[in-house]
Amino acid sequence: MLAAAGLGWYFLGEHTVRNENNTVANLGTSHETPQGKPSHLDESSLREVGSLDKESIKSSLGTSSEKAVLPEKNFDFLANYCLNCHDAEKEEGEVNLEDLDFHITTIEQAELWQSVLNAINSGEMPPEDKKQPKSQEKADFLESLSNTMVDARKVLSDSGGKITMSRLNKREYQNSLDALLGVKLDEKFLPADGGSNDFDTVGASLFLSSSKLEEYLKSGRKALDEFYLKRAARNVKPFVYRVEPEILIKKARENSQKAKKDAKKPQHYGGGKYGQHYARLPHNDKGAYLMLTTGNVLIHLNPKKEMPPGTYTLRVAGGVTAESPSYRHFIELGHPEEGKNIKSQLDGFPIKSLHITGRPGQPNVTETQIRVGMDTRRDFVIRERQPTAWGHLRKILNKEQNRNGYGHEPSIWIDWIEIEGPIVQNQAKSPLDQILDLHHEKSTGDQFKRARNIIKDFAIKALRENQPSAQFVDALLEIFKRQLKIDKDFDVAIRKPLSIILASPGFIYLNEPGREGNPRGLSDRELAVRLSYFLWSSPPDDRLISLANKRELRNPKVLRQEVERMIKDPKAHHFAAGLVHQWLDMERLDLFQFNGQTFREFDENTREASREEVYQSFLYLLRSSEQGQVHNLLKSDYVVVNAMMASYYGLEGVKGDHYRKVSLANNSPRGGLLGMAAIHVMGSDGRESNPVERGAWVLRHILNDPPPPAPANVPQISRLDDKVLTKRQRLVAHQEEPQCASCHRKIDPIGFGMENFDASGKWRGSYTTATMDKATRKKNKGFKPKKVDASGALYKGPAFADFFELRDRISERKEDFSQGFIEALIEYGLRRPYAFTDDELTSQIMASAKRQDYQLVDFIHGIVQSKQFQSK
Template sequence: MKKVLTGLSCLIMGLSTQAEKPQAILPEKNFDFLANYCLNCHDEEKQEGKVNLEDLDFNITTIEQAEQWQSVLSAINAGDMPPEDKKQPNSHEKADFLESLSDTMVTARKVLSDSGGKITMSRLNKREYKNSIQSLVGVELNDNILPSDDGSTDFDTVGASLFMSGDKFEQYLKLGRKAIDEFYEQRAAQNAKPFVFRIEAEDIGNPKLKQRLKKSDELFKKFEALKKAVDEFAARPENAEAIAKMSQKDKAFLRRYYEKLSYLDGAPHPKDFGFKYSLANAAKFYELAKNDYEYHKHFYNLPHRENGTYLQLNYGVTRLELTPKEMPIGTYKLRVSAGAVEGSPAYRNFLEFGHPGGPIDDRGDFEGFPIKSMQVLGSVTNPKVIETEFEVRPDTQREFAIRERRPTSWHELRKIYHREVKKNGYGHEPATWVDWVEIEGPIAKPQAGKLAKIYDAYRDKEGLSDIQRARYILTEFSKEAFRTNKARPEFIESVMAIYKNRLTMEKDFELAIRTPLSIIVSSPRFIYKNEVGYDKTRQLTNLEVAIRLSYFLWSSPPDQELLNIAQKQQLSNKKVLMQQVERMLKEPKAHRFVAGLTHQWLDMQRLDLFQFSVTDFREFDQNLRKASREEVYQTILHLLRSKDNGQLQNLIKSDFVVVNGMLAAHYGMTGIEGDNFRTVKLSDKSPRGGLLGMAAINAMGSDGMESSPVERGAWVLRYMLNDPPPPAPANVPQLSRLADKKMSKKEKLIAHQEEPQCASCHRKIDPIGYGLENFNAIGQWRTKDKHAISKTNKKGIVDASGAFHKGPAFADFFELRDRIYDKKDDFARGFTEALIEYGLGRPYAFTDEDLAQQILSATKEKDYNMQEFVKALVSSKQFWSK
């Protein structure tokens, strides 16, 4: 014990001279806890279980020390220590110690993972590879065929986690050939004659509706005849005794009634009426046939069917199918003249465009839906034309369809359909009327990609032989692929040899050159970002910085303007560098930077982890999931491009949102139409404006059925307050143990904190989550919640009050948001750390403390303008160093 005290005293005395050096040190106050409850068994003398805590240093400097302290944390969290027959700490003592040690372990993990500022040579990640191929060849490869990144870090730009294998090289070779082959198909399709394929909705939809009505009418009449025969049989006096023995409950349900009758001799059999069912199943299907008949009859008798048709939505979906005879690859325009039915819910006034056939995914839906979603803006009497573009590629299914926007799972849609049947006798009311649909294309466009420009360039060079043409194309393409001034002569000779060999076999120039072209985009010089390192840190060249900057802000190779500036050695001029940053952020490709950084920084993959209850949240389908994610991206993109209104703290609280028509309908906002995102001013009392009011953030803080104060509170601590809670310990009591208790959600969470190992984390997390309870599982505002009902709150009024652990209280969501806004410096710190890791391609660690502080100081002077964060990083010596 004396040894521990002596070592600790020396450590504390030395802190004054080492304050600038980050360390993972368990505070001295925790020694009393260990002395009172641990060292009597685990000192140097006894060492029960071969554990000696007396020599365990409070300053964690090695992996071994960290593992020992982690064992202490786990044992106390699990309740294994102190043993039941030993002196026990009270709940407050235990919670304080667990909190302190947990926080120290978080710091230890950072210290021990510090890379020392080294940047590992990095290959292109999945996103960068896809964009690089598109830039070079003009072909967009599907995500599902690209090699995974397999990273274990927070960001896919960290080079140390981007592993390479022989299998990946084989995949890259196949992908390179696929891209090159499609490039030539694009060239061949450039001469395709454009066409217009058009259908009149009434010619397609109404005959099918009439046919379905006829079939359902015939089927229903057959069931009616069977039902009549069964009822007549049941009414015969000789069967009265059997019927009298049936309970009232059995008589109340047609299926059970028929099931009983089927045991009586002489009962009608469904096969006599053309059915294969048993009598009991026939009774079940009778109700379905009746509903089906009433449903189709209702739609058949709707007005305005002479010049259009209504899209039906039941647990099977009516769609208008579009199948042009021939569709060369290229870009096509889709136009739909449609109108919304008056009084229909706003969330149903959307169409989906996709493929009607193909495999079924795990949601019970065709994988081909949706390719596009479109908001219906007109009315039945005054339809409006909506237009969008789509791509047809070699492997694109040439069958398309239009249908009403629908819930994610059609299995769950059945429940809603039957609920509607109980109300009106037939099911869903119509929401969308379609006049006509047309497809036009392929639209004439110059072939994209640098390879096309190289091909077009040699057309003007007369008198070239095939060998000369091949050498020119392969030389120029290698230069572009390798992101350098020129390829090495020996490499060009090697791919020329392959070309000559293929030409001997293929006897065709364009077939022979495909293999060497695909090898170029499979070679290490393309797959790896070529920043040659030395034993000591060195400054990057202008060209290397141009490549780093382009992959940072565009996730793709530099364009010609950036290359020209780099080749003139002008990028090292800070004014020129800042001009390029501003230009690049204005380009559409900057969306890749925002999406790549934000998706990982804010842990947005959680948005795809689970399905939302269709019964309770019908509108949260794939379309809204995509739109809600895009709202986050578009808001950050808006801030990055805005000099006057681009402060980072607008992500905490702002007087505007960036939404499209679908998000506006979800939020109950009117007058906002169309698929394009735009900035919309908010009223003073709006809960929107900032991340906490966004559907995506609140949906991630739920389980698809109800909101989770724990998930939401932990998310705020991690990403808005830069104070991440430690990982949940193993073997702690689960909240599910209180599921059967008649308690509100808040009461259950408070009861959960009675366990010290739970309280150490939850007392920081849960109160913040309470403040977000006015948002339901999909981010819609509410004042009541059935999960808030308790003995003292019978109406389920949402109580969003709480208090930060050892901090200020708040009365509602608006005060919570204000208190978080007060901590905007912490938010800026967290964003800075994420930006450094993403931009430099290495895990953020204490080595980067000086850089972080420089960025924060520079941006704070500009009121944390988001563009200034980027400028401060790219102008730093770390960004210019290897």
């Protein structure tokens, strides 16, 4: 147990620890308590060893030449409508605006100005019995003050470029365990990150509490237990588990006939018109057809119960009927739902989906790999992909049964399924595997010497080539000796000191020691670590460490070559997923469930595929030497998709589950972020498109012109409640209120320019009732299809006739887009909020990128080659 919860400082090794009260333990490298005695490093000895020193960790706001100043033109508005009540003499509500400085330099000033903004936005001020401003006058003032408040927030949160000490976030911790042990710990066993609106790399939001230390100890031990199970599997002969589904169906049919009175028995084969229909299907004696809701819905896979943790190959031989639509050419792998009467459902979401490309009787083999962990269920099922909610398909089934008597037409025919593994050949050994192989049982007759060697070598790897002190290793060896007396087994006892290493600050923190106020350049080793966690979210590999040891990594030419190498590595996907997901606020993609009857093709598989399309499009540009310009994220003549997304977009000839570049027709609305389904899904509520969300997202992430937060207590236009209006008509009426007009006149035109995309990101030419739910359809009784009007004009900018012209206008704003991307890149890469002190760095990166025609990779080179990235 930990000594104290939330107070004091905790000793886990040789580095500084920040606890939840933002205090710091600076333990140096002596590994001694204040009394000078060596510390024991098991869980019961994580103790307080110092006193609070808040001054040593206080963050400076720094200085900035940037100012938050409300333009003087707004004084007349305040004089005419506010100061008659809120001057130094009257101070109604104890508010004096007469002495309030237009230059906002303090939090207190900013809070009062925000109160002014909120009061006018809500309509509370001026009071109804006072003189009222004209609508345009009020809207202009609100816009000016809103923009000033955005500037004030930036100025007052400026960190002055200081990089806060940073621990590994959840992604990095998971990847670091994987790099050390070859174990990808399930997310539910990972300590959570702190809540923050910043990137998850920002150190200030990644505090370390006493309870979190306990979590790290448990997580590290769990990962080690799984490692030893996987290591033991190296001596297990791989097995092949094969399923012939037609044989399973035959047996199920025979069992069903014997026990047909048992209502709980699943009717796998089925009877009546369904059974008659199935019996007529070709090749049903050589394979099985997957049915959506009745009959052979699931194929169960139950490999050996002793299936050890590791990597397994899944192979599926199958085909699809020529008549079936392309979106029904996919299967999904998952775990069967337990304890329910409906036997067609999965336990949670699918593990993955697979594209089936053969024909019945002429199967093609689709292959993938799955990782099985210590806690992974050993029973699997295959089914045709379908909506998560079974009831949505049931409604479609009823219509189909009324039409043909048996239900859905079959689409997928399965010949056989195999699971092979665990795969050990050609698999690179983890660092801990290599250490244990080097210090094997026969390497020395002294088991304590062997344990010490293992502890020391593992500590070096875990601390990212930082040498542990002799006292640190000795203390861990003492823990091993005590544990060995309890466990009687070397391989079990050694896990405790190893797990403590995995909970030590040297592992959890990216250790870059320095003194307050004295910036310094990073050492080559520190630079290797920072670069690796930037581009891979994981520890440096042997090549980076080798270059660092030879002191060659800081050479600009070598550093550039390493960046090029690293972005081509599969681990660069961690960079794309980590940066892009947060930069584009993609967490909204998971907020809403879609009705499987209304949006038949948008299921959990599509959601994941659309998310991956965004990441893969970014990676393609990052790695491309010909089309790698950043503005291809705004508009392009291609997409980067797999078969599922190609089917979703109506693109033919794309097979397989891997992502690749696919050229588009000249009139395609796809190509670039504004054509991607994921972006439009985020701009909906799962039922209807939301022009306001979409317009605000474009302003925030594409044009780098974020609108201010929505005002509180926005008045509703009750006179329109009973009227059948289009979204455009309703939002135009909404702008009758000045506090709404100040924002919506910028947001709404962009949002309506994307109205050709429905809630699920499908292209439409007209509004219909097809995608309306029952309540909305009833409310809009008598509604007739109406052509989508996507015309408009950018605020104080050019007009556009449709989505295609809007996309053209937006793609011309590549400098604004690049500016926003650079700011996100700096915050993500330097692990602290973007500051006004970074403006010079931004200008340098922008200038360099312009010279290279905005090649995406040059933005990465720009930050990596910068003094800021290479300094502490």
